[in-house]
Amino acid sequence: MPLYVPQNLPAIKELAAQGIKIYSDIPQGVKPLRILLLNLMPIKQVTESDIARQLSKTDLPVELILVKIRGQKYKNTSQEHMDMFYRNFDELASKQYEGMIVTGAPVERIPFEDVRYWKQLTEIFDWSRTEIGSAVYLCWGAQVGLYHHYGVPKYDLPKKLFGVYKQELMKQNLPIFRDIPSVFNMPNSRYTEVRKSDIDKVDDLEIFAWGAESGVGIVKPKNRSEFFVMGHLEYSPTTLDIEYRRDLDRGLDIDMPENYYVDNNPDKGPDYSWRKPADAFYSNWLNYYVNKK
Structure with missing residues (x-):
């Protein structure tokens, strides 16, 4: 079944070039799973395509609804794009939705309460616990x-x-990990971490994935359909490369992404080693946690 996105979203053409069909018009009688994407990433279009790519790999009809926080200004994405394709959260809050994805944001080094949209963000999080069937939080x-x-x-x-x-x-006792091997790869791109010692103090939290180099990977509350993913399974093969070259162009002190390029050579391109785990994770999420019909 297809994925439905806002009319004329650039991701439609981009993914079509990769052989992935997504649509805008929902046929009469089709009731798709409605997924909110709270996109806090700086380059919105990249994240739109990454998430749409993952949500398109299921037999379920899915509608991706792009969400923004009212009053925010954007440095890397045009206001025209935001106004055309995104809806303010307060316009959506009166309805219930089947799922929500919250992305990362380039504000890691700022104390949480000092982030300019902290109050609105916490309101969305609180609302989601009664109005959303399942949520995935990224980075x-x-x-x-x-x-x-x-x-x-x-x-x-x-x-x-x-x-x-x-x-x-x-x-591995949860449906979301079906067809994911006991050891799998996941992209990471962050300056901060949460620690196992703190999570272990919270009785309601369980760590389901862990990495020797990257630490805590995936956390889930025992009695809620929420997944806190520290990395980026949704990333396309080229997203880390885009970030790396962007930071080089800015003159930032950035190391080449580890374990990413074939033979550690950027000229040879990326090794898309996380594709199958990513496909399984998002397909399982939609099938076993979002789809309650």
Whole structure:
């Protein structure tokens, strides 16, 4: 079944060039699963395509609804794009939705409460617990979700964790991990972390994935359909490369992403080693947690 997105969203043409068909018009009689994407990433179009790509790989009809926080200004995405394709959260809050995805944001080094949209963000998080069937929080979105709901702090890393790192499934007894091997790869791109010692203090939280180099990978509350993912399974093969070359162009002190390029050579392109786990994760999420019909 197809994925439906806002009319004329650039991701439609981009994914069509990759052989992935997504649509805008929902046929009469079709009731898709409605997924909110709270996109806090700086380059919105990249994230739109990454998420749409993952949500298109299922037999279920899915509608992707792009969400923004009213009054925010954007440095890397035009206001025209935001006004055309995104809806303000307060226009949506009167309805219930089947799922929500919260992305990361380039504000990791700022204390949570000092982020300019902190109040609105916490309102969305609180609302989601009664109006959303299941939620996935990514990278900084996962860190801020754990902090708001459970008081789990974040810590600065000595340097940016940037590359693709092995994750070990600590438990495989949940449907979301079906067809995911006990050891799998996941991209990471972050300056901060949450720590196992803090999560272990919260009785309601369980760590399901862990990496020797990257630390906590995936956390889930025992009695809620929420997933806090510290990395980026949704990333396309080229997203880390785009970030790396962008930072080089800005003159930033950035290391080449680890375990990412074939033979560690950027000229040889990326090794898309996380594709199958990513496909399984999002397909399982939609089939077993979002689809309650």
